[in-house]
Each structure stands twice: as C-alpha cells, then as structure tokens.
Amino acid sequence: MFKKEISRVVVVCLFSWLAFAQSQNGRILGTVTDPSGAVVVGAKVVITDSERGISQTYTSNASGDYVAPTLRPGLYTITAEAAGFKKLERPSIRVEVGQDLRIDFQLKTGSASEVVTVMDEAPLVNATTDVLGGTFTNKAINELPLNGRDFQNLVTLRPGVQRYPGGGFLSISSNGNRPEDNNFIVDGTDNNDPYYATTVINAEGVQGTPATHLPIDAIQEFNAEEQPPAEYGWKPGAIVNVGLKSGTNSLHGDLYDFERNSGLDARNFFNPVPGKHRPLRMHQFGATVGGPIVKDKFFFFTAYEGTRDLVGNSETLNSPNTVHLPTPASAPNCSFIAAGDCANSLTDALADVTAASQVVPGVSVSQLSTTLAPLFPTNDVVSSDGPGFLNIGFPNRN
Secondary structure, three states, X not given: OHHHHHHHHHHHHHHHHHHHHOOOOEEEEEEEEOOOOOEOOOOEEEEEEOOOOOEEEEEOOOOOEEEEEEEOOEEEEEEEEXXXXXXXXXXXXXXXXXXXXXOOEEOOEOOOOOEEEOOOOOOOOOXXXXXXXXXXXXXXXXXXXXXXXXXXXXXXXXXXXXXXXXXXXXXXEEOOOOXXXXXXXXOOEEOEOOOOOOEOOOOOOOOOOOOOOOOHHHEEEEEEEEEOOOOXXXXXXXXXXXXXXXXXXXXXXXXXXXXXXXXOOOOOOOOOOOOOOOOEEEEEEEEEEEEEEEOOOEEEEEEEEEEEEEEEEEEEEEOOOHXXXXXXXXXXXXXXXXXXXXXXXXXXXXXXXXXXXXXXXXXXXXXXXXXXXXXXXXXXXXXXOEOXXXXXXXXXXX
C-alpha cells in the first residue's frame, strides 16, 4: 500500500512539473457582455484549433470573464453563445508563443440559431501585459536571410539585443546584461547550460559555429522578451521562448538542401598570398514530416538536419626563418646574439657553443634536427604579425 502511495505522489509531481513547464503555450481571455454592456454569466465559449480540429469549451463566470490558459501557438476559431442571444463567431485568431490575447464578445439579441461572424483582426497593441518583446513567425524565420540557419541570429533584430562574436561559448546580450542572464526555453523545456549558463541547443562552438542545430523548419515560432514578466523569474535578461511545430490533420513536410562555398569569395585577411587558399564549404540538409495518427486527437511531427562543413581556419604560429634552420655542414648563429656575449650564447647539451663569426660548427648540428628541418613551414614572407611568425591554415571538418 505504501509503495502505491509513493508511486502516485511521483506521478503527480512529474505531471505537475510538465504542466508548469508549458510556457510556450499562449492564453486567450476576455469578457462576454450584452448590447448594454452588462456582463453575461454562464455564456458558452468554444475555442477550436483550426489546424487540428480540437475544441475546448469554457463558461463565463460571475464577472462575465473566461480564460483558456493552455493553447498551442496557431490559428483558432472562437464562438460565444448564450440563451436569448445570437451565436457570435471570430475565426482566424492567431495565438503566439507565450502570448496573452484578449478577445471580448458583445452578444447581439436574437435566436441562438443565428450566427454572426466577426472578421476584424485582434488588436495589435497588447493591453493585457506590459512585456517588451516580439515574436518571429515561421514565415519570417524561413524567409529572412539567416547565416548558418541559426535562429539566434534573428534575435539581434530586437532592440537592445547583441550577438556575441565567435571564439567563445557566449550567446546574446540583452540591454547590457551579461550573456549568462538570459533564459532559453524550447517547447516549455529548460534549455540552459548549467555550466556556461547559456543555451544548450545551438550553443556556440569554439569556431563560432553551433555544434547542435535546432532546424528552423521545425520551429513554429519563437518569442524574445527583453523585459520578461516575473513569472519566469531567476534571470534578469531576455527570455527566448521557442515553440516547435506539431502535426496537424493534414500530412505535410519538406525536404531541403543548402550549399555555401567560397568559390567567389576574396581571400581571408589572415590567409594571404603566397599561402594556399583555404576553402569554405558548408552543406546543410534535412527534412521534416508531420501529420495525424488519430484525426482530431493525436498527431506526430519529426525533423532532421545534418551539417557537413569544411572551414579553412587561419592560425598564427612561431616558425623559424630559413636562415635559422640547421644544415649538414654549418649554420649561422641567430642574429640577435652578439659576438662574445657569453650570457646569451647558444648552448648545446654539454656546454656553450663557441665559434668565430657566430658560426655553429657542423658537428654540433643534430642529425635529427637536420632530418626534421625540411618539414617545418617557412616564413620567409613576413606575416601580418611580424617576423618570426607564420600565418598558416588548417581544415576544420564537422
């Protein structure tokens, strides 16, 4: 008996956590009134998902208010009816990620068999909350130029948001806050790295390219709030709330392939002539598919994206000048050592090398060094960092 009770508590806690986490859902609320402006108690409000056919029914309370608290982002049709009034319908109401949308109804006197359809759009000004932010729809995500197909690059279109450059593990800064102060959510699930305190999916790589990509074709929309409400808590920066696509009553999907290369690009500043031109090739491909399992009840959606790239990274390394490399006979001393300077004279494994005119005797030259010397890249052409350094390129494959 005790084990059964423990199991029930665990199940309740798990489902409570899931319910708490559904922050990608939107909410519709409003008030139902009669022609005189008096509230209508007990009005029936039905909210139907236009793409999935799922309906939810609510009843206005003693204040005439109704609330639909957990709605997936998408298009909805809302109807309101009460005894002695015409049925009022409002189609094509769009709910965005984490949005509170207010839809009020003023019923008209008449028969309930009569239906009045209101085609005006929902107000663009959000009078429900004082949140500073905006939503990027799937259409905008797919049609706007997007380097690397990383949705985080679109967040910088919001006022006060800046993307950190590559070479580190930081993401974005909002209104001067540290990058660790942002909160990332994907479909209601916490997406914050416990060590770097930045996003897990699409996390910055050492070369600036995320190691894992959330396919933008799998994103329904995402919301960036630079002044988030207190309900999110614990971080003062921006809230990046991503809502993923879901299957609908119709089977749909796409197949894509994006290719990017440096065929027509100028040389990188750090890859000058006469060094070998280091190429850039980026290949991103994938597919999505979604549809019904049980019509109007159960749906599926899946997505895959693969990335194959070859990046010719530039690096500055120490490299000896040709004149400093050993030869089988003799090698001149380094030019910065003055004749007779015992403190800075060359040293072999046993003692100081002493030679006239700063010339190292051939017997003191290591045969191993002589063998390895031709393998060293030479920097007879002075690099952008000055003599004694060499700009080289090496391929980085992912």
